[in-house]
Amino acid sequence: MEAKEGIGNSRRILIWIVSISVTLAVFYLMDQMVMGMQGLPLGWDLSPAQ
Amino acid sequence: MKLDWRYWSQRSCRYLPLVLTMAIIGLCNTGLLSTAHAQAPEADQLGSLVEAGEVGDESAASLLPAPSPQRSDYPTIGVSSRGIVWVVAQMHLFFGALVLAVPIFVLVIELIGFKTGDDRYDDMAHEFMKVSLTAYAITALFGGTLALSLFLLYPDLMTYLMRAFGSQVLVYAGLFFLESMLLYIYYYGWNALRYGNRKWIHLTLGLLLNVVGSTLLFVANSWTTFMMAPSGVDPATGAIIGNIWEVMKGPLWNPLNLHRFIANVAFGGAVVGAYAAFKFLSAKNLEEKAHYDWMGYSSNFISILAFLPLPFAGYWLMAEIYAYSQQMGILAMGGILAWLFVVQAVLICTILLAGNFYLWTGMARSEGSERYRWAIKYIATVLILGFLVWVTPHNVIYTASEMIRLGGGNHPVLGPLGIMPAKNIAVFLMLLCTFLSFQLYRRADKVITVSWQDWGNALMACIYIVAIANIIFAGIYYGYFTNTVYKVGSSVIQVMSTVVVIVSGVVIDTLMFKGAKNLHVSWGKVSDRSQYALFALPITFTWLMALMGYVRSSVRTHWHVYTVMQDNSPDNFIPTLQTVGNMVTLVTLLFLAFLLFIFWIANLSGTRQLPPLAAARSPAMAGSGT
Numbered sequence: 205m206e207a208k209e210g211i212g213n214s215r216r217i218l219i220w221i222v223s224i225s226v227t228l229a230v231f232y233l234m235d236q237m238v239m240g241m242q243g244l245p246l247g248w249d250l251s252p253a254q
Numbered sequence: 255m256k257l258d259w260r261y262w263s264q265r266s267c268r269y270l271p272l273v274l275t276m277a278i279i280g281l282c283n284t285g286l287l288s289t290a291h292a293q294a295p296e297a298d299q300l301g302s303l304v305e306a307g308e309v310g311d312e313s314a315a316s317l318l319p320a321p322s323p324q325r326s327d328y329p330t331i332g333v334s335s336r337g338i339v340w341v342v343a344q345m346h347l348f349f350g351a352l353v354l355a356v357p358i359f360v361l362v363i364e365l366i367g368f369k370t371g372d373d374r375y376d377d378m379a380h381e382f383m384k385v386s387l388t389a390y391a392i393t394a395l396f397g398g399t400l401a402l403s404l405f406l407l408y409p410d411l412m413t414y415l416m417r418a419f420g421s422q423v424l425v426y427a428g429l430f431f432l433e434s435m436l437l438y439i440y441y442y443g444w445n446a447l448r449y450g451n452r453k454w455i456h457l458t459l460g461l462l463l464n465v466v467g468s469t470l471l472f473v474a475n476s477w478t479t480f481m482m483a484p485s486g487v488d489p490a491t492g493a494i495i496g497n498i499w500e501v502m503k504g505p506l507w508n509p510l511n512l513h514r515f516i517a518n519v520a521f522g523g524a525v526v527g528a529y530a531a532f533k534f535l536s537a538k539n540l541e542e543k544a545h546y547d548w549m550g551y552s553s554n555f556i557s558i559l560a561f562l563p564l565p566f567a568g569y570w571l572m573a574e575i576y577a578y579s580q581q582m583g584i585l586a587m588g589g590i591l592a593w594l595f596v597v598q599a600v601l602i603c604t605i606l607l608a609g610n611f612y613l614w615t616g617m618a619r620s621e622g623s624e625r626y627r628w629a630i631k632y633i634a635t636v637l638i639l640g641f642l643v644w645v646t647p648h649n650v651i652y653t654a655s656e657m658i659r660l661g662g663g664n665h666p667v668l669g670p671l672g673i674m675p676a677k678n679i680a681v682f683l684m685l686l687c688t689f690l691s692f693q694l695y696r697r698a699d700k701v702i703t704v705s706w707q708d709w710g711n712a713l714m715a716c717i718y719i720v721a722i723a724n725i726i727f728a729g730i731y732y733g734y735f736t737n738t739v740y741k742v743g744s745s746v747i748q749v750m751s752t753v754v755v756i757v758s759g760v761v762i763d764t765l766m767f768k769g770a771k772n773l774h775v776s777w778g779k780v781s782d783r784s785q786y787a788l789f790a791l792p793i794t795f796t797w798l799m800a801l802m803g804y805v806r807s808s809v810r811t812h813w814h815v816y817t818v819m820q821d822n823s824p825d826n827f828i829p830t831l832q833t834v835g836n837m838v839t840l841v842t843l844l845f846l847a848f849l850l851f852i853f854w855i856a857n858l859s860g861t862r863q864l865p866p867l868a869a870a871r872s873p874a875m876a877g878s879g880t
Contacts, residue, residue, distance in 0.1 A: 215708075216708065223709070224719075226716075227716040227717055227719075231754075239744070242743045242746065250731075252737070
């Protein structure tokens with residue numbers, strides 16, 4: 205029973221880690237792209253590159 | 255091989271809408287382009303020759319400059335000409351917006367009803383059209399009055415506009431005839447074309463009605479945008495040197511087309527929502543209450559859903575106004591008219607609060623809503639905080655002693671909240687909260703059963719969290735700590751973050767609702783208070799349209815047609831904010847009075863007097879029976 209709960213918790217943590225990582229990556233790329241398309245490039249840390 | 259004509263007629267009817275629409279668009283394009291091609295070489299040639307100085311005096315004289323009327327050239331009738339045109343034009347716009355918008359979502363509802371086989375959708379769509387039909391005649395009456403008022407009070411301006419648009423105004427008149435015919439056939443043919451192949455014919459008529467209606471809107475918009483940002487004219491003299499297409503497609507035409515199209519749908523949804531609330535509150539039995547409760551919910555859904563992307567279209571329009579003329583842009587958002595944007599904030603927040611309140615109270619219809627009730631207080635908190643930030647003005651007129659006590663022209667704490675980055679954060683978070691209310695409402699009556707629901711819920715939650723963080727980060731970091739160019743550019747990040755949430759929310763929910771278990775929804779068992787929120791929406795929308803319509807028109811200042819035809823009438827100044835407030839309130843009240851009349855008329859058509867014998871048997875029911 206405890207082992208099953210442990211597996212369930214691990215699965216939930218995995219789902220959240222993957223979801224937040226994917227979402228962060230998508231929004232990071234979107235910020236870079238949206239500003240770049242306006243001629244306002246950003247550095248890797250999202251600070252203005254100009 | 256036997257030819258099954260029934261099968262083929264059914265098949266062909268399904269493609270009828272597409273084929274007819276393509277044919278009409280093709281015909282319109284051919285007509286427009288052929289006119290343009292016929293006129294273009296001559297006009298272009300003359301324009302370039304004039305510029306190059308290679309055209310003789312006689313030819314140059316044929317290019318008439320824009321009129322320069324003097325004060326004495328404006329007829330006076332003892333009442334402010336601007337006041338008359340203001341009221342009549344605004345009333346025409348209100349009703350025009352309503353009658354063009356309603357058939358758009360009616361067609362979608364009718365199609366849903368046809369596809370699902372649920373007659374409730376069909377009946378609701380038909381009833382929406384009843385409201386629109388009554389308003390149609392009033393729209394035409396105000397349109398005619400507006401045209402007469404303009405020709406009477408501003409003859410030189412109308413002469414110039416007729417010269418610029420030429421025979422296009424007759425195309426407009428032709429479209430109006432077509433719109434009228436289609437509207438009447440669409441409404442009165444509803445029950446005659448209700449099932450099977452005939453329904454496809456009816457849907458086709460609805461589609462054609464919307465194509466013609468939208469074309470009417472776009473044509474009329476070109477007159478407005480020509481006055482704001484004229485194209486196809488000689489900038490020095492105002493002479494018309496372009497063809498009709500060049501005159502129409504000014505820099506503000508498409509932004510205004512998009513903004514008005516979306517706003518009309520939101521406005522139309524709000525008005526029919528008020529009709530549903532009116533019927534709900536006067537309903538005699540639970541069956542009627544259930545019908546009008548569902549109708550009100552659908553109207554609110556349409557209205558708020560159309561309202562969510564409206565700020566993006568408004569942003570595009572303002573950005574194009576700035577790009578066309580910085581003077582115009584700064585007058586609107588940084589000068590005297592900026593105060594009206596503060597009033598706009600109050601009105602938009604009222605719309606959002608009313609829309610959300612309706613959804614929260616409506617959640618009580620379903621037992622499943624208990625799972626999400628906890629979120630309402632947090633959504634309400636964000637909405638109220640956003641409202642407070644949005645209405646905080648940047649500069650307030652202080653006395654000298656107040657400024658000394660304050661330590662400057664801006665409040666040390668509230669000052670930063672007065673500028674756009676803070677307001678953008680507030681606006682986008684409020685939009686996200688409203689969409690969240692929608693999502694919770696839609697989920698309230700469902701139990702999701704898909705195997706990947708944990709993944710779907712986690713992804714949706716993460717999208718909200720990251721989007722909110724991104725909107726706040728972009729607003730604060732680029733808004734307060736980088737240069738102006740990055741500050742302005744970063745608002746696109748905020749727009750995109752909001753769009754990502756809305757689009758992914760719709761997609762994820764649609765996929766997750768497949769095979770979901772539906773819980774019981776008690777239609778009609780909703781508080782009366784929620785119906786007053788449905789009344790608040792059209793009142794606020796009307797006020798908002800009148801207010802911002804004034805701002806859009808007023809940025810022309812003392813020009814009839816910006817920079818090419820000056821306004822020398824006695825009213826060629828920007829009125830005081832008090833006058834604006836009074837006029838905007840007057841037209842709003844006038845429209846609401848007409849709206850009550852329309853509701854009454856729509857209600858009257860469903861009322862049938864009992865025969866004298868039956869009335870004598872049941873005195874209580876005499877004179878009213880449905």
